[in-house]
Amino acid sequence: MIFIEDKQMVIPGDVLADNEYHSGRGTFKEDDKICSSLVGLVAIRDKKISVIPLQSKYIPKRGDVVIGEITDIRFSMWNLDINSPYSGILPASDVFGKEKRDLNKTFSVGDVLFLRVVDVDEVKKVKLGLKGRGLGKFRNGILIYITPTKVPRLIGKKGSMINMIKDETKCEVVVGQNGVVWVKGDPAMERVAEKVINMIEEQAHTSGLTDRVRNMLFELLGKEKPEEKPEEESDKEPEEKTEKESDEESEAEKEVAEEKEEEEENGEDLIQ
Amino acid sequence: MVIKMVKIIPEIIKESLTNLVKSGERSDGRTFDEYRDIVLETGIIDKAEGSARVKIGKTQIMVGAKPQLGEPFSDTPNVGVLMTNSELIPMAAPDFESGPPDERSVELSRVTDRCMREAGVVDLEKLCIVEGKKVWMVFLDIHILDYDGNLMDAAVLGSMAALMNTKIPEAKLENDEVVVDHEKLVPLPIKEKALMCTFAKIDGELIVDPQLEEEQVMEARISIGMRADGSICAMQKGGMKPLNKDEILKAVQRTSEITKKLMEHLPQNNH
Numbered sequence: 031m032i033f034i035e036d037k038q039m040v041i042p043g044d045v046l047a048d049n050e051y052h053s054g055r056g057t058f059k060e061d062d063k064i065c066s067s068l069v070g071l072v073a074i075r076d077k078k079i080s081v082i083p084l085q086s087k088y089i090p091k092r093g094d095v096v097i098g099e100i101t102d103i104r105f106s107m108w109n110l111d112i113n114s115p116y117s118g119i120l121p122a123s124d125v126f127g128k129e130k131r132d133l134n135k136t137f138s139v140g141d142v143l144f145l146r147v148v149d150v151d152e153v154k155k156v157k158l159g160l161k162g163r164g165l166g167k168f169r170n171g172i173l174i175y176i177t178p179t180k181v182p183r184l185i186g187k188k189g190s191m192i193n194m195i196k197d198e199t200k201c202e203v204v205v206g207q208n209g210v211v212w213v214k215g216d217p218a219m220e221r222v223a224e225k226v227i228n229m230i231e232e233q234a235h236t237s238g239l240t241d242r243v244r245n246m247l248f249e250l251l252g253k254e255k256p257e258e259k260p261e262e263e264s265d266k267e268p269e270e271k272t273e274k275e276s277d278e279e280s281e282a283e284k285e286v287a288e289e290k291e292e293e294e295e296n297g298e299d300l301i302q
Numbered sequence: 303m304v305i306k307m308v309k310i311i312p313e314i315i316k317e318s319l320t321n322l323v324k325s326g327e328r329s330d331g332r333t334f335d336e337y338r339d340i341v342l343e344t345g346i347i348d349k350a351e352g353s354a355r356v357k358i359g360k361t362q363i364m365v366g367a368k369p370q371l372g373e374p375f376s377d378t379p380n381v382g383v384l385m386t387n388s389e390l391i392p393m394a395a396p397d398f399e400s401g402p403p404d405e406r407s408v409e410l411s412r413v414t415d416r417c418m419r420e421a422g423v424v425d426l427e428k429l430c431i432v433e434g435k436k437v438w439m440v441f442l443d444i445h446i447l448d449y450d451g452n453l454m455d456a457a458v459l460g461s462m463a464a465l466m467n468t469k470i471p472e473a474k475l476e477n478d479e480v481v482v483d484h485e486k487l488v489p490l491p492i493k494e495k496a497l498m499c500t501f502a503k504i505d506g507e508l509i510v511d512p513q514l515e516e517e518q519v520m521e522a523r524i525s526i527g528m529r530a531d532g533s534i535c536a537m538q539k540g541g542m543k544p545l546n547k548d549e550i551l552k553a554v555q556r557t558s559e560i561t562k563k564l565m566e567h568l569p570q571n572n573h
Contacts, residue, residue, distance in 0.1 A: 101310045111310065140313040172318045212314075217322065221331070 036074045039084075039235070040066040046079050054080030070179075071235055084235065088114040088178040088208035090156045094147045095165075097173070097206035098158065100140065103133050110143070110158060113175065113208045118156040120145065125160055142168045142212070144204060164204075171202070171214030174224050176231040178209035183234040184227060191230065191240060198247045199223045222250045309397060309518065316519045323504045329515065335560060337511045342459065342567050344467040352468025352490065356460040359513060360450035362394075365442060365460035367468045369490075371480065372439040374430065382429025382437040386415035388444035388457065395449040406453075413498075413538045414444065414457045417527035421496030421535035424465060428491040431473045436480050438470060440490070451514040454525045454538070458498035459567065466492055466569055496535050497564045499557040500525040503545060508553055510560060524550065526557040530565060 032047040034040060044066045046057060053059050056068045057079055066072075070083040090096070090112065098110035098118055110118040120143070122133055137143065144166060148159040160166060176184065184205060185192045196203050201215030201223050213223045226246055233239055322329060332338070338359030347353035352367035374381065388411035390398040403411075418424070429438040442464065444457050469487035473480055502512035502520035512520060521543035527536030534554065539545060545553075 099310060099312045140310055140316070142312045142314045168314060170317065171314055173312060173314055217318075217325070217327075220318070221329070224329075 032074075032079075034072050036072060037235075038072050039070070040072055040081060041069050042067055046072060046081075050077065052078040054078045056081030056083060083179055085177050086179045088112065090114055090116055090118070090147050090150045090154070091207070092147055092150055094207040095162075096145055096147060096158070096208040097142060097168075097204070097210035097212055098145055098208075099142050100137055103137075103139060106133075108133065108137055110145070112145075112156065112158075113178075113206075113210050114156075116154045116156050118145070118147070118158045120158045120160065124148075124158075137167065142173065144168065144206070144212070168204075168212050168214075171212050172220050172224060174211040174213065174227050176209045176211060176227065178207065180231050180234040181205055181207055181209060183239070184211070184230050186240065191243060194240075194244060194247065195223055195226055198251060199226075222247070225250060311518045315515065319516060319519050320505045323507050323509065328509065330513065332511075334507060334509045335556060337560075337564070338513070340459070340564075340567050342463055344463050344569060351470060351487075352464045352466075354460045354463035354467060356456045356463070358452055358456045358459075358511065360448055361452055361456050361513075362446075362448035363453070363456040363460045364445045364447055365457070365464040366445075367464045367490075368441045368443070369438045369468070369470045370441065371431075371436055371473070371482070374434060374437040376434075379434035380430045381426040382424070383439040384415070384419060384424055384426060384442065385439065386411045386418065386442040386444065386461065388414065388446070390446050390449070393448075394446045398446070398449065409538070409540075410453055410457055411444065413454055413525060413527075413536060414442070414461055416538075417458050417496055417498055417536040418442070418461055418465070421527065421529050422494045423462065423492060423496055425491035425493045431480055432475060436473075438473070440465075440468070440470075449514065451517045452500050452511050455498050455500050455511060455564075458496070458527065459564065462495060462497060463568055465490055495530040495565060495568065496527055497561045497568075498525055498527045498536065499553075499560050499564070501553050501556075503541070503543070503549065508549060508556070510556070524553050526554060528557050528561045530561075532558045532561075 032051065034046050040046065046064045046066055049062045051064055053064045056066065056070060057064050058067050064079055066081045068081045068083045070081045073080050073082050096112050098112040100108050101111045102109035106122045108120040110120060112118045125136060144164065145158040145160060146162050146165060147156060149157040192203055192205065199215060199219040199222050201213050201219050203223065204212045211227055213220050226243060229246060230239065230243060319329060341357040342354065344354045346355050347366050350366035351369055354365045356363045372383065374383065388407050390407045392398050392400050424440065431437060442461050444461065446453060468490040470490055472483045472486040472488050499510060500512065501508040501510055501524050502516050503522040504516060504520050509516065520541055522539065522541035522545050524545055525538045526534060529535050
């Protein structure tokens with residue numbers, strides 16, 4: 031028996047289903063019933079029920095790409111704030127190899143870097159690395175902070191959402207899995223991108239978002255709306271749309287992995 | 303042991319905000335003289351005799367006023383007492399901690415207190431019931447619910463509104479005994495209105511109502527308290543860098559224009 035629908039909003043304690051289903055992330059079992067432990071949206075995959083929180087903090091995972099700020103320089107490593115309850119470390123050996131150089135001269139406090147999480151140990155010590163294409167220090171641009179669970183939505187299916195923002199605003203955009211977004215371009219365009227990204231974060235749990243983002247982009251850029259087509263198509267579109275939307279969210283998480291690669295390509299010129 | 307958390311501001315944010323100010327803009331599209339949206343509600347706490355909630359953008363503050371009978375200070379036997387206290391509750395920002403009040407909390411309550419007191423907002427002499435024995439003591443409690451910069455202006459605006467909203471029970475002297483009539487409420491005697499205006503200095507420019515980001519990158523800060531007639535009643539400078547004379551004079555001049563507009567947010571008459 032299941033008591034809720036896919037993507038329904040639930041609050042802690044809501045009974046989601048009974049024994050036939052498996053309890054996933056954001057849920058707990060009590061008396062053979064699966065209950066939600068968070069405020070968020072239900073995600074049903076096969077027989078597994080999980081709840082995706084509306085608001086979250088970033089929990090580091092091996093292999094993620096993140097954007098971090100340097101907060102301290104130690105004898106042989108940098109300390110970084112990765113927008114998470116756990117801080118990250120970047121060992122000097124990862125940057126210099128066996129050479130001994132002055133850490134101060136390479137990165138200083140306040141620098142913003144694009145990094146990969148190399149390892150997270152059992153006490154959540156987060157080791158970061160700069161090895162990989164596109165990883166390195168950011169120069170100029172702006173930073174936008176969003177809730178990490180909304181990162182897949184910002185990127186969209188096969189990067190559709192993020193590419194639309196990039197194309198329309200002509201900005202470089204790099205998204206870290208920890209919810210930090212770096213945007214660089216014309217200052218006015220940076221502001222447009224910021225507004226759009228904040229809107230996506232606010233409305234990430236609603237459907238039909240891609241269209242609204244497109245409209246907002248066109249409005250902010252003072253362009254004509256993309257023809258009258260949407261209206262004509264609206265009759266047949268709903269079916270397609272719902273299909274697309276559901277794909278979008280379920281696949282989005284996988285897409286992130288792909289997107290990472292792409293981001294790195296874009297960020298290539300950032301390498302020191 | 304005092305552990306002071308220093309928030310590291312990414313160089314990128316500092317640069318982008320400074321560049322924006324250079325080109326005469328701000329990150330949220332405001333002009334240098336523009337406040338964020340202000341929402342002011344009064345009388346929102348049933349248990350307090352006067353209260354107000356102020357929202358300036360995402361900054362949110364609640365103020366409650368509570369009168370109590372007490373003995374006056376011996377050097378001022380014929381005036382009532384106004385006391386201000388503020389609390390930065392941990393819910394409002396990640397770096398607010400519970401426990402003894404920290405520097406910012408003390409600064410906030412003292413600046414608010416000074417602004418209210420020096421302006422003579424409340425006619426404290428009218429709060430005296432028996433000289434040297436019994437006076438009304440009004441306690442103002444400021445609670446920060448959400449912190450997105452510019453606490454001072456919000457605190458002063460909220461305190462002002464809360465005081466204007468306050469009603470105290472009538473106290474009379476009968477056979478040498480103070481009798482308080484809790485049924486009969488009279489408004490707190492307000493004789494002056496005062497508000498505060500805060501500027502942050504970024505790249506040599508003074509911008510009004512700094513939001514959190516701007517406060518984090520600012521070089522200096524100046525808060526000016528002003529009465530309705532344009533006279534100054536309080537001033538507080540913060541931040542690491544200095545302000546020169548011209549900047550201060552300019553700030554004062556702009557304050558007199560801006561506070562006039564801010565006054566419109568206050569309830570028109572008492573209660």
